[in-house]
Amino acid sequence: MKVLYPFIAVLALVALAFVGVKAAGLQYLFGVVIPYMAFAMFLGGFIYKVLHWAKSPVPFRIPTTCGQANSLKFIEQNKLDCPSTFWGVTGRMLLEVFLFRSLFRNSKAEVHDGPKLVYGSSKYLWLFGLIFHYTFLVIVIRHMRLFVGHVPDFLHAIEAGDALFQVGAPLLYQSDLIILLAVGFLFLRRLINANVRYISLPADYFPLFLIFAIAVTGILMRYFLRVDIINIKQLAVGLATFSPVLHGEIGSIFYIHIFLVCALMAYFPFSKLMHMGGVWMSPTRNMANNSRMVRHINPWNDPNIKPHSYADYEDEFREFMTDANIPVEKE
Template sequence: MNLKYMYSLLAVIVLFLVSYILAGTGMAFKVLFGIILPYAALLTFIIGFISRIRNWARSAVPFRITTTCGQQKSLPWIKPNAIDNPFSKGAVVIRMFLEIVLFRSLFRNTRLKMKAGPKITYNLEIFLWVGALAFHYAFLTVLLRHLRFFTEPVPILVQLLETVDSFFRIEILYDINQFGLPGVYISGLVLLAAVTYLFLRRVFIPNVKYISLAADFFPLFLIFGIAFTGILMRYVTKIDVVAAKELTMGLVSFHPTIPEGLASIFYVHIFFVSILLVYFPFSKLMHIGGIFFSPTRNMTADTRATRHINPWNYPVHVHTYEEYEDEFREKMVEAGLPVVKQPVETPPEETEKKE
């Protein structure tokens, strides 16, 4: 057993139980989980997010430390790699965009292996890249889909996304069992599978396990909890969707209400989301903002062409050689040391000027 993930798992289980039990006890806790905490969480999220960004924006970048994965632009007959070694601002934007939408740096992941010989091989290891892509895009889809609870009328693009997401009409139907009539959204299942994979990889790959901390496991368990309660509400213990939307619409129109007949599991779901929002600005999840502030990615690699001035450089008072000689000229001449500028008292020998 590993304490790092046991603590995180326990924390999420305790949060689940606490919110599940308390939401069932009475109106006061429903108001807490359904109104007060979501507002407080959103406020914490926005203020925390901006203050983190402010902090990064104020940090000096003393060195030009662009990570490069290709030939820098140098001599005209050497072919440069424009994107992987960005020389211009435009190339930086392209590289950043591709990093954000395609996670190219994860695609470069390799695994070292010793083979008989002994021979070292570096194999392309794309599962982290695949898992991360699946996770992030599934999460984005789920997030955008939830706009149906926060907008009235629901924008046509959200409806379109729902239609595409429920394209595979998965139905499992027996005489007593039914699954799949509120159309199955593939994104929810992909999210759950991806987050499970990302967790298992931290447990089963020894060197990844070694560097994994509680702060790596907690968000995974929390997002697992969010996806799990969401799927549970949609396909298993169904909740009254209209009542759920009444609550969420109340939140966004600043007329919060607690509708009748919402099951406790709904409050658990919304509590988990609130926890995620609060946790976000203080955690590694801030990589959504941090990617833009990574000096290794947001700087141009043009160090051979332009000098990077360290912003920490303050005006230093330097004692130049000229000033030094002015100060000690007489003593230098006395000691027989050569001086650049001859003293004025002794006129130089080469007074005759050639015409």
């Protein structure tokens, strides 16, 4: 059920776009209105979410310490895994965001005969996760050629790199194959690994199915059910210049493709996909472990409540304490 429902949901989205365009003739709705709404939801929702998170104070340092903290001079500090300075945190964050360093530490636990518990390194999630994210990035960037009137050189360069092997015409993009492989792995991992399957929810499967469907419709459109790219670019550039025109016939596969993308954009800020913004705001990664160097004051402390040290406390209650035979520091 946890797998089936999200799968049906994605199929329903495909059917909705197909029927909407093919039977109801709602090209303008699916080609112009929904993309604008979805993009507004994506951008607005993303910013709203981040600002919402920013409302929570994180007064105390809670970094995950994964190495030796800053200590005495003759004890070497692990500057990346337990940073105490701005630059240490910057290095840690860059490695986290661009190379998924935390995932690299992913381990697996297995029980063998004996019984014997064995821990081992498990890098597949890191590897396929990294491949998936970078491929997705390349795919998003090379789509920009359809949204800009005059295509800058760096887009040409990325496209040329993606189609490096010059297979067939239109040229085969490596990213198309790799993303199917990577999403396939991430899906099978949830399905085959019993531990991960147990904790997987529909919200985990839905984005995987959705992204897989986006990739498949895109591949179909590029290599099999050809569509008129000029009409599509006219629409896409029109969207980006706020003067959208629907010109000529565009196959329904295109509307299915962009409707799925719209679903992804609209869904993005309200789902686990917000880890895109969240990774930057993880207090366990973006804070310096400097509690012994800097005093961090809780912002919601009531200023009327003055600090009450133990010495003061003893002064106040000394009589009662001695009466009750509680030892006191000052007689």
